[in-house]
Amino acid sequence: MRRSAVVILNAASGPGSNDATLADRIATLFEAAGADASVVLAHGGAELSTRIDEAIARRPDVIVAGGGDGTVSSLAAALADGTIALGVLPLGTLNHFAKDLRLPLELEAAVERVARGAIERVDIGEVNGRVFINNSSLGLYPAIVRDRELQRKRLGRGKWPALAWASLSALRRFPFLSARLSVDGVERRLRTPFVFIGNNEYLMEGFAIGERDRLDDGRLSVYVVQRASRASLLLLALRALVGRLKQARDFEAMLAGEIVVESRHRRLRVATDGEITLMAPPLRYRIRPKALLVVAGARDDPGSDV
Numbered sequence: 266m267r268r269s270a271v272v273i274l275n276a277a278s279g280p281g282s283n284d285a286t287l288a289d290r291i292a293t294l295f296e297a298a299g300a301d302a303s304v305v306l307a308h309g310g311a312e313l314s315t316r317i318d319e320a321i322a323r324r325p326d327v328i329v330a331g332g333g334d335g336t337v338s339s340l341a342a343a344l345a346d347g348t349i350a351l352g353v354l355p356l357g358t359l360n361h362f363a364k365d366l367r368l369p370l371e372l373e374a375a376v377e378r379v380a381r382g383a384i385e386r387v388d389i390g391e392v393n394g395r396v397f398i399n400n401s402s403l404g405l406y407p408a409i410v411r412d413r414e415l416q417r418k419r420l421g422r423g424k425w426p427a428l429a430w431a432s433l434s435a436l437r438r439f440p441f442l443s444a445r446l447s448v449d450g451v452e453r454r455l456r457t458p459f460v461f462i463g464n465n466e467y468l469m470e471g472f473a474i475g476e477r478d479r480l481d482d483g484r485l486s487v488y489v490v491q492r493a494s495r496a497s498l499l500l501l502a503l504r505a506l507v508g509r510l511k512q513a514r515d516f517e518a519m520l521a522g523e524i525v526v527e528s529r530h531r532r533l534r535v536a537t538d539g540e541i542t543l544m545a546p547p548l549r550y551r552i553r554p555k556a557l558l559v560v561a562g563a564r565d566d567p568g569s570d571v
Contacts, residue, residue, distance in 0.1 A: 268327060268380055270295065270302040270352060271320040273340065275313060275332030291331065291354070294373055298380035302329075310339075317343045326350065327560060329379055333357020334399060338538040341557055342396035345389055350558040352379035362398050365477045367562035379560050386555035387480040390464035393544050397464060397537040398557075401550065403526065404442045404459035410541050442533075444546075447525040448487060461488040462524060462550055469518060483554040487519040524550040 272291055276284045288304040295302035305320070307313040317340055320328045328344065329352035330337040337353055344351050354375050355363035366387075369375050390397045443456050461467075463486040468476050526533075526548040535544045 268300045269325040270300055270327040270329055270379065271323055271325045272302055272304040272329040272331050272352075272354065273313065273316045273320060273336070274304055274306050274354075275330070275336040275356070276306050276308045291372070291376065294376040295380055298377045300380035302380075304331075313339055321347075321349065324349070327352040327379060327384075329354055331356050333360065334362050334538050335540055337362050338396065338398050338540070341389060341398050344558070345396060345553065345556045348558070350384045350560055352560045354379065361475070363562075365399075365480060366559060369562065378562060382560045382562070384558055385481075385561040387557050387559050387561075388464055388483060389553045389556050390462070390485060390550065391553055392462075392535060392537060392548055392550045395535075395537055395542060395544075396553075399538050400461060400463040400467070401535060401537045402459060402461045403444075403533060403535060403548075404457060410536055410539065443528065445527040446487075446489070447527075448519050449521045449523055455489060455491055457489055457491050459490060460526065462486070463488075464552070466520060481555055483552055484520045484522060485524060485550060485552050487517075487521060487524060489517045489519075491517070522552055526550070 272288075272295070274284065274288055274291065284306055288306060292302060292304045295304075305316050307316045313336065317328070321343060327350045328340060330340045331354040333355075334357060336357070337351070341351055353363045353366065353368055354372065355368060355370050356372075360370065363370065363375075369378055390401065392401050441456050441458055442460065443454075444460075445452060445454050446460070447453075463477070465477050465480050465482050465484065466486040467488070468478070469488060526546060528546045530546065532543045532545055533548065535542050535548065
C-alpha cells in the first residue's frame, strides 16, 4: 500500500537552492520511492503553523518536516499523542533530531526512508506546556542565542560569526542563575551558569558528545555545572573531550521523569530546541513517554554516524 504524505518545506531552512525547484525535486523523489506526496512551502513561523494545521486536516499517513530542528519541533508539538506519523527531511544546519533517529542525511535516501521506513514511537519533553524534541536549557545558552539573533538582524552577520561573537560576549558577562531545582521530588539549591535538560540521555563525553543512543527510554536527562568560573568551564569542556567529565566535582548528571526549576526572577529565558521563550517560574519539565509517532531510521543508514 502506498504511503500518503504531506511535506512542509520551510523555505528559511533550505540548502540555498530555489524553493520551487527543491519542492519539485522532493515531489519527484517521493513518486520514485512509491509514495503519494504533496509538497507545500512555508515562509516564517505564522505560515508554518497554518501549513501544519492544513496538513493535519488532510489526514495523511505521514507529515514531513523539511527543515531544521525548529521546524521538526513545531510539527512534533502538533502531532504529539496523535495518529499521524512525523517524517523528517534534514534540511537544516545541525539536524540533531534526524541524526539521533539514525536517519540518512542525504536527501534521496531520506525520502526513501520516509516513504518506506518503519513507524515507531519516541518520547518528547515538555516545559510549561511547550514541547521539545531535543533539549531545553537555562543560563548561558539562551543568552548566546538571543545575542546571536540580535547580531544577525542588526549587524547582518552570518550565523556562525554571530554565534562566535555572542559566545564571547556571554562569557565576558558570565551570568549566574540562582534557583531551586527539584529532580523527581528531591530538592537542591544551585548557582550555575547553565542548566541543560534533555529529552532522554545525552552522551556528554568524547567525540560523540551531544548525541543520544535512544529516544524512548522515558526519562529526562539533567546536566548542571555549579560554581564554575570561565576557566573551570573551559576545563570541563576539555574533560568532556577526553572522557573524564563525570569525574569533575562541579559537574552533575541526573535522570528523571519530572523536574521543577524555581527562581526569584519573574521571567526566565528558556531555550527549547534552539528557540527562546520568556517563561514565568516555576518551570515544570516532564517526559511524555512514546507520545510521538515517527518514521525512524536504521543503525546502518547513511549518515547515521555523522
